[in-house]
Amino acid sequence: MAYLRPATIASALAARAELPRALVCGGGTAVQPAMNAGLLRPADVLDLGGLRDGAAIDAYGDRVRLGPVVRVAAAARAHALGAGVLGGLLRGFATPAVRERATLTGNLFQAPADLAVVLTALDGSLITASAHSRGERRLPVTMASALRPDELAVGLDLAVPAAFAYERLAVREVAAPTLAAVAAALLPGGPRAAVTGYRAGTAVPCPGAVPHLADPAGADGFAAAVVAAAAPPTPYARRSVAALARRCHRRIHRGDADA
Ligand SMILES: Cc1cc2nc3c(=O)[nH]c(=O)nc-3n(C[C@H](O)[C@H](O)[C@H](O)COP(=O)(O)OP(=O)(O)OC[C@H]3O[C@@H](n4cnc5c(N)ncnc54)[C@H](O)[C@@H]3O)c2cc1C
Incomplete structure (x- = not known):
């Protein structure tokens, strides 16, 4: 089994192109328990947890772009999203330990995905990219299943609420x-x-x-x-x-x- 842990989004996309069937791991809170229980037996694993450029929260105008491994707890604390605006999530989403590891992006690939309703209300979209194509695609946050085999989700874009x-x-x-x-x-x-x-x-x-x-x-x-x-x-x-x-x-x- 190949275990790849790229350090940048560009190298993650290259790895995805090379191993399109590898299991992608973001925070791992869903896939790691499934692997431990033997429910998932991937041939290869592409672990995004080490992306140095994957946890950025960048404000531009009245919107924010979140990297693919921004954690739920970090987003809820982020001032770029309006201080405390998403704090309500902290009351209900998973447990404190899981929130520190779970990514918003990874949640959208799960069913049910509690964050889909939040990000839909925030005019959110899922940004995807591949090493084979120039530019990025945007999908509705409820359409993570439309990811192409050579793509990764490389971010989320959403509006900053008043x-x-x-x-x-x-x-x-x-x-x-x-x-x-x-x-x-x-x-x-x-x-x-x-x-x-x-x-x-x-x-x-x-x-x-x-x-x-x-x-x-x-x-x-x-x-x-x-x-x-x-x-x-x-x-x-x-x-x-x-x-x-x-x-x-x-x-x-x-x-x-x-x-
Ligand atoms: C104790 C516990 C409580 C939980 N409570 C909740 C809850 O209240 N609400 C809720 O919605 N969920 C809950 N979950 C499920 C899970 O923690 C969340 O869905 C979490 O947000 C998943 O994010 P992750 O980064 O850990 O995903 P991972 O486990 O890393 O991956 C989940 C899926 O996303 C895919 N993926 C991840 N990143 C990318 C990417 N960049 N590109 C393409 N595919 C990608 C993976 O291949 C996998 O299919 C809970 C889990 C546990 C263990």
Whole structure:
């Protein structure tokens, strides 16, 4: 088995071209337990954990580009994303130890991917590249499966929010699967919202909710539009999604969810 641990994104792309079937490892929080349990038996491993140029968080204009091995905890602390803007993630995503290792990019290749709803609300895209082609491609954050065999995800691009809210429903606060989640953001280009859960775990944008998110008195309209986008299958699920949406709306306009 070949184990490659390139030091730069360029050398990682070259390695990917050479070994397109190698298992890519970012933070390893998903693939390493699977390998330890014998569920994954890759012929070769391409470990991105040593990329010197892979953990940058670069602000440009009103957007930010994150390298492919930016960790969840680092992103939640990053001032370039607006101090504390993603801090809400720290409450619900995995455990503190996992958050320090897990990458945002790696999450998008998992199912379910809790960060897909967050990054959809932040107008995010997944940036891919290959040693064979010039330039980069951009994919919706829910389309990581469209990566070509010779490509790697080399970054994420997202808007910096003026206000951001994320609410999720799970049986426990930490390390439990998300049943439903709503994310809402006030972005330079306008408000955005996304919802996930009850529909194959896929994050979907909620364009119908946008006018209500901009309106401080629009909590009920916002909740109704988010529920319509999520299409929850049962009355309980509909009430849950509506409650998450109202909490997000309150956070956006009052900075809290419990008032
Ligand atoms: C205790 C525990 C709790 C967890 N809790 C949660 C949770 O609450 N919510 C949640 O969503 N997930 C959770 N996870 C799953 C996992 O930690 C996350 O999905 C994490 O973000 C994966 O990122 P990673 O960098 O560790 O990915 P890795 O394990 O390195 O890789 C995951 C997948 O992404 C691919 N990949 C990674 N980087 C690239 C790249 N640059 N280009 C192409 N492919 C790439 C890999 O090939 C693999 O298929 C949990 C895991 C554990 C062990």
